[in-house]
Amino acid sequence: MNKKNNRITVKDVARKAGVSTAAAGRALGGYGYVSEELREKIMRAAEELGYVANQVARAMITGKSQTIGVVGADISNPFFAEALRGISDIARRHEFGVLITSSDEDVPREQEAVRILLEKQVDGLIVSPADINNCRHLDQAIAQGIPVVLLDRKLPTLAADAVLIDNVHASREATRYLLSCGHRRIAIITELSSDYDTQLALEPEKFATINADRLNSSGARLLGYLLAHHEAGVAVEKTLIRRTGKYCAQRAFEETLAVLDDAAPTAVFAVDNVMTQGAWRAVRERGIAVPQKLSFFAFDELDWLTLTTPRISTVAQPIHHMGVHAAELLFRRIRETDLPVSWQTYQVEMKLRESVATIAAKVKG
Amino acid sequence: MNKKNNRITVKDVARKAGVSTAAAGRALGGYGYVSEELREKIMRAAEELGYVANQVARAMITGKSQTIGVVGADISNPFFAEALRGISDIARRHEFGVLITSSDEDVPREQEAVRILLEKQVDGLIVSPADINNCRHLDQAIAQGIPVVLLDRKLPTLAADAVLIDNVHASREATRYLLSCGHRRIAIITELSSDYDTQLALEPEKFATINADRLNSSGARLLGYLLAHHEAGVAVEKTLIRRTGKYCAQRAFEETLAVLDDAAPTAVFAVDNVMTQGAWRAVRERGIAVPQKLSFFAFDELDWLTLTTPRISTVAQPIHHMGVHAAELLFRRIRETDLPVSWQTYQVEMKLRESVATIAAKVKG
DNA sequence: TTGAAAGCGCTAACAG
DNA sequence: CTGTTAGCGCTTTCAA
Numbered sequence: 013m014n015k016k017n018n019r020i021t022v023k024d025v026a027r028k029a030g031v032s033t034a035a036a037g038r039a040l041g042g043y044g045y046v047s048e049e050l051r052e053k054i055m056r057a058a059e060e061l062g063y064v065a066n067q068v069a070r071a072m073i074t075g076k077s078q079t080i081g082v083v084g085a086d087i088s089n090p091f092f093a094e095a096l097r098g099i100s101d102i103a104r105r106h107e108f109g110v111l112i113t114s115s116d117e118d119v120p121r122e123q124e125a126v127r128i129l130l131e132k133q134v135d136g137l138i139v140s141p142a143d144i145n146n147c148r149h150l151d152q153a154i155a156q157g158i159p160v161v162l163l164d165r166k167l168p169t170l171a172a173d174a175v176l177i178d179n180v181h182a183s184r185e186a187t188r189y190l191l192s193c194g195h196r197r198i199a200i201i202t203e204l205s206s207d208y209d210t211q212l213a214l215e216p217e218k219f220a221t222i223n224a225d226r227l228n229s230s231g232a233r234l235l236g237y238l239l240a241h242h243e244a245g246v247a248v249e250k251t252l253i254r255r256t257g258k259y260c261a262q263r264a265f266e267e268t269l270a271v272l273d274d275a276a277p278t279a280v281f282a283v284d285n286v287m288t289q290g291a292w293r294a295v296r297e298r299g300i301a302v303p304q305k306l307s308f309f310a311f312d313e314l315d316w317l318t319l320t321t322p323r324i325s326t327v328a329q330p331i332h333h334m335g336v337h338a339a340e341l342l343f344r345r346i347r348e349t350d351l352p353v354s355w356q357t358y359q360v361e362m363k364l365r366e367s368v369a370t371i372a373a374k375v376k377g
Numbered sequence: 378m379n380k381k382n383n384r385i386t387v388k389d390v391a392r393k394a395g396v397s398t399a400a401a402g403r404a405l406g407g408y409g410y411v412s413e414e415l416r417e418k419i420m421r422a423a424e425e426l427g428y429v430a431n432q433v434a435r436a437m438i439t440g441k442s443q444t445i446g447v448v449g450a451d452i453s454n455p456f457f458a459e460a461l462r463g464i465s466d467i468a469r470r471h472e473f474g475v476l477i478t479s480s481d482e483d484v485p486r487e488q489e490a491v492r493i494l495l496e497k498q499v500d501g502l503i504v505s506p507a508d509i510n511n512c513r514h515l516d517q518a519i520a521q522g523i524p525v526v527l528l529d530r531k532l533p534t535l536a537a538d539a540v541l542i543d544n545v546h547a548s549r550e551a552t553r554y555l556l557s558c559g560h561r562r563i564a565i566i567t568e569l570s571s572d573y574d575t576q577l578a579l580e581p582e583k584f585a586t587i588n589a590d591r592l593n594s595s596g597a598r599l600l601g602y603l604l605a606h607h608e609a610g611v612a613v614e615k616t617l618i619r620r621t622g623k624y625c626a627q628r629a630f631e632e633t634l635a636v637l638d639d640a641a642p643t644a645v646f647a648v649d650n651v652m653t654q655g656a657w658r659a660v661r662e663r664g665i666a667v668p669q670k671l672s673f674f675a676f677d678e679l680d681w682l683t684l685t686t687p688r689i690s691t692v693a694q695p696i697h698h699m700g701v702h703a704a705e706l707l708f709r710r711i712r713e714t715d716l717p718v719s720w721q722t723y724q725v726e727m728k729l730r731e732s733v734a735t736i737a738a739k740v741k742g
Numbered sequence: 743t744t745g746a747a748a749g750c751g752c753t754a755a756c757a758g
Numbered sequence: 759c760t761g762t763t764a765g766c767g768c769t770t771t772c773a774a
Contacts, residue, residue, distance in 0.1 A: 033745085064495055066496065068433055068497065068766095069766075070769075072768075087458055093455065110477055112461075131431065132444070132474055289684065293683070320681075399760070402751090408754090412759060431750095439752090
């Protein structure tokens with residue numbers, strides 16, 4: 013019953029094949045020189061004994077665990093799950109394992125996750141950092157020689173590659189589109205828990221002073237919304253900006269109900285997939301006709317957006333591809349050290365569907 | 378630039394603290410006896426040097442990697458992602474890592490995944506097996522002393538715990554409900570790639586000979602559908618049974634279009650979440666009024682089912698909970714060996730919404 | 743080409 | 759309680 017007594021080792025295989033441990037190791041591990049004759053004998057012996065390589069022992073020697081770690085906000089978020097799929101496909105191709113963790117946007121959780129992953133000697137890390145201002149733990153990883161690739165967010169102070177979209181631009185485009193359709197009262201439903209972006213609020217003269225790189229996704233998307241309004245000469249009413257404080261569909265539902273009841277928006281812009289879920293539920297709860305009475309715009313493409321009635325317009329990130337690319341970047345960096353840091357910004361695609369309508373009448377109003 | 382030259386080890390900490398490696402190891406690893414005085418000195422030294430424990434080395438000695446492996450069909454499937462979330466929450470609580478892989482319902486892929494996970498010395502495995510008749514690789518894992526918990530499916534021949542639902546029962550209940558609403562032409566959209574269940578087809582006298590345990594989920598769900606019809610004395614028309622051959626929404630879309638066009642169903646029953654997506658798209662493509670002209674029933678609860686118009690009725694599995702439970706079973710078994718094998722069958726919940734209507738008129742027809 | 747021997751960083755016996 | 763000494767299973771010099 014001893015767990016490891018019956019485990020076959022290189023030594024066992026060597027003995028059975030009548031060769032040295034070193035020779036068996038070389039044949040089994042696929043390194044160094046072994047004659048064809050020996051190799052066959054060894055392989056046969058391994059087969060007969062049912063030898064299973066011990067990657068842990070190998071990792072100990074080589075210092076490489078053939079494993080990468082992924083720290084995301086929440087695995088059960090389909091948006092992240094799709095990225096993860098991309099990552100794991102690439103990892104499989106490289107014969108690497110993927111260790112996953114969820115931070116739930118919590119910095120201590122993220123720090124602990126990174127610590128555990130480093131202890132497990134991962135060869136690299138893909139992280140969607142919870143807080144753009146807290147990255148000492150990532151700095152440490154890099155200092156230890158563990159490359160880090162950032163997904164979906166970038167940390168301007170960190171020497172790590174990043175794969176993301178231009179959130180300001182994407183949100184600005186979406187808002188421009190709504191404005192071009194004649195909307196002047198566009199409600200925005202956003203998480204935006206952090207506070208260092210409140211100051212940008214509603215004062216256009218401050219826009220120039222804002223360093224977009226220091227904003228998180230939600231902050232950047234709010235800025236895009238404000239910029240689009242500003243350039244169109246449309247003032248934004250404060251009550252149209254609704255923040256939930258966390259990625260929680262229920263909170264989005266509540267905030268959307270509130271804005272529908274209090275601020276008479278002609279359009280709702282939900283800036284991430286969790287918000288979208290709550291916001292759409294709220295719109296249906298109130299029984300408002302979309303797009304006749306209200307237009308609806310989402311962020312992030314998800315399968316179900318085309319299964320609603322009407323189908324929902326959205327700003328789509330190439331998320332699967334971003335996961336793939338992040339993993340590829342990481343593997344390159346694991347292989348070659350001393351690569352320059354690079355940020356890869358992807359273009360978003362506007363998926364225009366029936367949830368948005370023009371309101372010519374009100375344009376003049 | 379040497380990757381590991383700068384890595385701090387127990388020895389370094391010991392030297393700095395002026396104690397033996399063993400003492401440092403005990404303090405750092407939290408095992409054995411260390412006086413408070415020494416422990417403090419050691420911890421301070423570790424702190425100052427920035428010591429990071431090497432779990433790989435620890436794993437080598439103890440034979441425990443503090444890691445479990447998960448083999449699912451497809452991580453990007455929200456259904457599986459939700460289960461994974463449950464698993465990973467429990468793993469975190471136990472301070473275990475989670476290595477994930479996707480099999481895409483392919484047996485060789487699954488075998489390779491299991492092999493790699495075993496090589497990485499995982500302490501346990503949670504698997505949704507691709508094929509109920511191919512489980513030698515899982516047998517081997519168990520023989521090696523690595524416990525396996527099956528999720529969503531069970532293998533009657535395997536000494537592994539399983540966490541699942543009674544698919545025959547669930548599907549039978551759903552079909553009964555549709556029948557009770559007066560439906561007599563219920564199309565069923567199913568994956569069902571495997572062939573060992575075709576024989577059950579439409580011959581009621583054979584039902585008794587069927588070993589439900591040997592069916593996979595899709596087979597069991599089809600059986601439930603057939604049984605419900607049989608007990609209601611309703612004959613099933615062959616053209617109402619549509620199989621896609623793989624978990625592919627596009628194929629489900631095509632098959633559903635076909636059945637709508639050719640078989641004049643009054644209800645559509647999509648038996649998993651991928652099928653549901655394609656089937657619902659097809660229904661909308663044809664512009665058929667639901668539930669007035671057609672009733673629609675799904676399998677598996679997903680957020681978006683309540684965001685459509687009308688909201689979609691479904692048979693809900695407690696999937697998050699099943700993930701949690703699978704992980705808990707696994708950890709128990711990792712801790713205590715020689716537990717009896719157990720299968721945990723969960724009850725499904727019928728979520729009745731507006732996508733199903735009674736068709737009184739046709740009941741008499 | 744092959745083998746003997748020396749560790750990787752840590753834990754587990756066993757003395758002291 | 760603390761230190762010494764052996765390894766875990768494998769890779770990697772270094773000779774032969």
